[in-house]
Amino acid sequence: MASMIKGPGIFLAQFAGDAAPFNDLAGIAGWAAGLGYKGIQIPVDPRFIDIDLAAGSKDYCDELKGVCAEAGVEITELSTHIQGQLVAVHPAYAPQFDGFAPEALRGRPEAQAEWAAGEVIKAARASRNLGLDVQLGFSGALAWPYLYPWPQRPKGLVEEAFAELARRWRPVLDAHEEVGVDYAYELHPGEDLMDGTSFERFLEAVDGHSRANIAYDPSHFVLQQLDYLGFIDLYHERIRAFHVKDAEFNPSARQGVYSGFAGWADRAGRFRSLGDGQVDFVAVFSKLAQHGYDGWAVLEWECALKSPAQGAAEGAPFIAAHIIEPTPHAFDDFAGGGIDRAQIRAMLGLGA
Template structure:
């Protein structure tokens, strides 16, 4: 059976969900991955209004769209981050509050607990998101960074996220971290360390997104093979590395889409990710969950790109053989 192809709604939060449902169906999607911002899925309303989750389900059913996961990346970022003025634009007002960093961290953690409760109420078992990181700014290791400072970052992950994951456990929901720059896990080895810091508890795994790995020089296929039991969800997103002797991987403080950047996101199938190899790797580990398109390509019309991406995912997906090709030659 082919994997369902869904559309992550985070980059479409400017549209009312009803309007986006119509478009997604026309684009060829089988379902949605609802973002916890805009009017797509609001955690506070899900918990305060007993009819809210059913209304969301009814709307999706009306458009014959399935639901496998919700995502609360923005609030998750506030749990571990060193809070500054940037976070005000991504957090709900009731989480931002007066902007006091310690209060923002605490309210972000409580909102992630509530996200698990809301997911349970909605009837989904996966919440995708970010963790934030208190040590991302130490990445380059100059001035020289004592190992104790990095250790403290992973200790803080355990301190703040274990209580959140306890609620996920109570609710029967898993948290899938999108391994991503600015998170506590941003590549393969930092992902290993995050799992170790959390004692490999089952509630914590990964939302696999190859676009964040390829420009770092990490082979996305190797990531899948490294964590066969922790790939809880899959984002289909592409990226292109465009180093030409003048551009740099660190992107020179240039905005998305600037041709002077050393890499940028691309519509699925239009970058450097080898998606066929990813499908083969997912088949090898037995992962048969949805392929969720996170559409980000500042150089392309998003409606054209989203429709093309849906078809690309359906074309590139295939089932494993189930038999050896040379079985016919056996006794």
């Protein structure tokens, strides 16, 4: 049988907390399993994983897998969104991201970038010890403040930004190659890798590195008004992870893509719980199945209106209902016959 999408899974980052069952791996794994999820995508968060230990100890990773198996789920991927973000931060955003780094590194962006790259590499080694082939996260951003070219960008600014981004990520990607793990960048507004064009620019800067791949999330493409179905046709060979997240775009006479600095609930483009937005998930799952994607379909809950409890409860059955079991044969095979070559040539009006 052809490959099949795995799921449903759930990304834990938006549900992690300081109270049970959301403050340790056993508790949150049991919670997810109770909602019908088969997999959990784990952020590199000390509440759930000791990344230093996981990078060096397969026994410890086997223990983590055992905790999850006992709860009834498996680990889909590790997420290093926060750490990946810190690999490249423009000074304008440094104060906002300062809290993502260890306290000893506060106010030291260069040290933060070095630390973050090391953490992503540890997560690659931990992924291998966990038997995982992919981890995912953000690219970080140096050029983002200059997205809209007014005043005109100085010639070479974008090229230099991506050259520096590639310089920072190249050793990280090489470390992924050493352990046989892909890094799937979530293409996301606020990151220098936001769409297909920017991903291609980065890919060229890292010489087409085989470990530089994509975490596909159609919600970010709805907000950018990008063809999220055609994107799969173009980039399916690089899609290695899948966030199932919904969104809607409702432009008005007052606002469009940029939404006039409005809060999430009042923006023209806003994230919604699964089934409440405009993403055509029937078509998305069909496209991914057509192109042989066999990774996990993982809920990422972010909604401007609905509670996380309701969004999580509705997510598992929604994803399960959209996963396509590939057909083992063509629908018209029943009409086939035992026609030989001579008969075929006769049907075409050709001689023997």
